[in-house]
Amino acid sequence: MKMPWQSMLYGGDYNPEQWPREVWDEDMRLFDLAHINTATVGVFAWSRLQPAEDQWEFGWMDDLMSLLERRGKQVCLGTATAAVPPWMARQYPDVLRVDFEGRQRQFGMRHNFCPNSPSYRTFAPAIAGKLAQRYKDHPGLVLWHVSNEYGGECYCPRCAAAFRRWLQQRYGSLARLNEVWNTSFWSHVFYDWDEIVPPNMLSEHGNPHNPDQTAFQGLSLDYRRFMSDSLLECYKLERDVLKEHTPDIPVTTNFMEVYKPLDYFRWAPHLDIITWDSYPRAGTDPADTAFNHDLMRGLKDGQSFLLLEQTPSQTNWQAYNALKPPGGMILQSLQAVAHGSDAAMFFQLRRSQAGCEKFHGAVIDHVGHENTRVFAECQKLGQQLAGFGDALLGSELPAEAGVVFDWENWWALDYSSGPSNDIDYVTEVRRYHKGFYDHNIPVAVTSVDADWSQYKVLVAPLLYMVSAATAAKIRQFVADGGIFLTTYLGGVVDEHDRVTLKGYPGELRDVLGIWVEELNVLLPEDEVIFTVNNPSPALQGCHSGRIVYERVHSEGAEPVAAYNNGMFAGTPAVTRHAFGQGQAWYVATSVQPAFVNQWVRDAAATAGVEALGPKQPGVECTLRRSDKGAFLFVLNHNEFPVRVALDSGWSQDLVSGKTVEAEGFTLQARQAAVFSHR
Ligand SMILES: [Zn+2]
Incomplete structure (x- = not known):
């Protein structure tokens, strides 16, 4: 489908519900300064939007949406369904998961819903529908962000029942199921569907040092397929409701690189555009990040994607949350663009005051003003991306x-x-x-x-x-x-x-x-x-x-x-x-x-497959192409300057805005250039 934006998306997760109203106006001033054009809002706002089953609080969201509209910002609107509100867990305990050890979870954390819970499957599409009905005509709405980073598993009785139905659908008969699972091994022949239980630490898995170890690969493999499909069903329920109200607004959910529990290739056809969150650890080989980008682009057969989250500076959840070095964030952003992203978005725009993400970097730091190194780098990237205009949008990376x-x-x-x-x-x-x-x-x-x-x-x-x-x-x-x-x-x-x-x-x-x-x-x-x-x-x-x-x-x-x-x-x-x-x-x-x-x-x-540039340690080249032209990205991941020699014909660096002859030029440490063809 045609994407409703005309330039690279730049901005990120914005959670003003954590802040007093007067801070929002200051945020808008800072967004303008940093050339931010898009805000992702509402991702974790369920308990603020629906304080009780029959109570809705859209006033603050109305205020936020019109503020963003007045400031000319685009909105990536979250459906708020990644963390259920406390009242729901208390009144409808079927929304809570049973974990791999067989323990019934209580309220807490996020991603805390059972994907086969009838209550969750009613309440989640309902709030998505309410949001769509309310904001469908908002001029800045460019993208629906369903839930957030779907993941995890559940082993509750409802999931067990749904698993049996899924198996009946897949195999038709117990005879066929017994055959493909080879159940004569270890006396596992099933004579009634209800004899089948989910594979977890109470059943087929039992080694605490190697939870993957299962006595029945066929069964465990099918449960993974089923769980990936179950979460996908939750996504599709919301997607369908959104499409009823806003058929022309793309719908997505954000992925997490090679995230094991979900088969993203099975998910991809149901997303209008792939979006994902990139959090390389300090010292990660840029080739590994390139692989992640190439995987995300591959999910929809080469279609461009959106880098929906990255940190401008540091994460909080890794063992060693090192800062990105000067220029490192811009280089990583341009690497995403070099591999097919039409966006560079952050988690998050203003750093939380409390909660487990208070040490997670943001564009606006706890100090609250623009005079920080990180803000200056964000400003510089914003300017560079704005300079790209629409030249790169939707362009492809031909590969043989x-x-x-x-x-x-x-x-x-x-x-x-x-x-x-x-x-x-x-x-x-x-x-x-x-x-x-x-x-x-x-x-x-x-x-x-x-x-x-x-x-x-x-x-x-x-x-x-x-x-x-x-x-x-x-x-x-x-x-x-x-x-x-x-x-x-x-x-x-x-x-x-x-x-x-x-x-x-x-x-x-x-x-x-x-x-x-x-x-x-x-x-x-x-x-x-x-x-x-x-x-x-x-x-x-x-x-x-x-x-x-x-x-x-x-x-x-x-x-x-x-x-x-x-x-x-x-x-x-x-x-x-x-x-x-x-x-x-x-x-x-x-x-x-x-x-x-x-x-x-x-x-x-x-x-007869050709390289784009000479093999040179730490120097990466990619090519994006569309009817608007061809663009050669050259990235220097080294901590020192390099001299690069390319074929003649490439000139005009989009990043610096200068005309540069690509035949022999110098890239500074952690610097990238984007050449167009003369
Ligand atoms: Zn469940």
């Missing part, structure tokens, strides 16, 4: 390389007992993504269900769970000329976490041209060494693998590297299989970044 990320695969891997606790899906995916990032090769993050036709190179690390449909897609991708790579444990199970029999890697055996006979586990201090014995211009030398390594037999694939040591010395560690017009690679251990980097360079050269 893709990295597959799959939530269900992640859940299944972590639920599996063995082979090693060190197996980490997200780390493995990030490592391959970083291979492209380090070379400044544009890369997208994609799902197993997405259209892959734009990609020439596709990497699916640790793709342990492979359905017949996914295998068919991979086969087709390679047959059509694509270069595909997967790794150890690839293709081992189907979508129910049942091993695909007759040899690993199951459904991928033919396309990869291999049989994996066995897998050995390395202790944390051990590694396996392998040597590339079939070098190409980019791929050569000795490398190491960790965590696990497998014994691979070629069934048509060409061995590219062989182990030097370990039980499988002399057998292939890396294989390449010519299949149709393309090639399918298998990497049988958890390889270190040096090999990934070589492989990416080799694959890109073979496929």
Whole structure:
């Protein structure tokens, strides 16, 4: 849908209900100073808007909305449903969750509602409807913000009943359910739906040191799917009500990077635009933040997104809440824009006086005036974003390389007992993504269900769970000329976490041209060494693998590297299989970044995928393109200046407003430039 804004969104969460009325006018003055054009309001205001079941207090919100209107500010309006009010918990205890340990929660915290509570599912859409009815004609309303950072789980009797209904819908019969869960194992055959209980610490999970450990992967996996769907249902109930009143206002809810409990790919089609909250820790590799942005952009197949929250200075909830260094916040904001964001928004605009977020940074600090370093930086960013005008809005980042990320695969891997606790899906995916990032090769993050036709190179690390449909897609991708790579444990199970029999890697055996006979586990201090014995211009030398390594037999694939040591010395560690017009690679251990980097360079050269700029440590390049033009972002993440040389033709830095020849220019420490084409 068409987004109703004409420039980059700049502002953030604003909670004036925590402040006396006279402070609001001062806030408006400071917003103007900082070039803030958008305020997110009402996100945690349920108890102020609805003090009792039959009592509504919209006066203060009316006042706030007209104040924002008079000052020409856009509004991202929260539906206030992320934290239930105390009266609701007391009168309607079904809104309260039962936790993983089986304890009935009392009122407190936020995200404190049971997603299958009939009361919550009545009250939440009701307040969303009231807000929509009241503010539907407000000229500044540009975005609906449903709830906030949905998450968590519930194990109450209502969720148990809903889970049984969800299972009946999915499997149709107990016979089918018993088959896919393999319930003959440990005497689990179910003869009545009511015998099925949610998997938590009182049932299938019991190890306090490893809560993921479950006796029944199929059951636990389905509960995760069900819980993600249950929270999505809550979102959709509110979304539907909002759409009745304001069909042209986009609706969203804010995501949290690789947040494990929710399958964001399943959520994305129900959001008009993806929005998310970025809180990198001090010392986070900028490549990891880039991955998060690429994932968010990938959720809706490349559509631009909004950075809805970040801190201007520091968080309060991490172990070490270091300040962002001078220039760091602007650089991180422009990195979001470089990866497809049409916004740079903060949590929050004025720092809370009390509550657990009083040490969370804000644009306006406790001192209350504009004479702070952080405010000055916010002002500078506001000016820069305003300078972009509408040039970047909705523009895309073309990519011919893709990295597959799959939530269900992640859940299944972590639920599996063995082979090693060190197996980490997200780390493995990030490592391959970083291979492209380090070379400044544009890369997208994609799902197993997405259209892959734009990609020439596709990497699916640790793709342990492979359905017949996914295998068919991979086969087709390679047959059509694509270069595909997967790794150890690839293709081992189907979508129910049942091993695909007759040899690993199951459904991928033919396309990869291999049989994996066995897998050995390395202790944390051990590694396996392998040597590339079939070098190409980019791929050569000795490398190491960790965590696990497998014994691979070629069934048509060409061995590219062989182990030097370990039980499988002399057998292939890396294989390449010519299949149709393309090639399918298998990497049988958890390889270190040096090999990934070589492989990416080799694959890109073979496929004719080009980099945007030279590979230079700490220097990141991306390209956004639309009918308004092409824009090359160059970001220096280093603590020192760098000299960058780019192709001629790029000039006019949008950030500084100056004409700069990109052929040879200097970027200061933590500085970014955005070039347009001459
Ligand atoms: Zn529940």
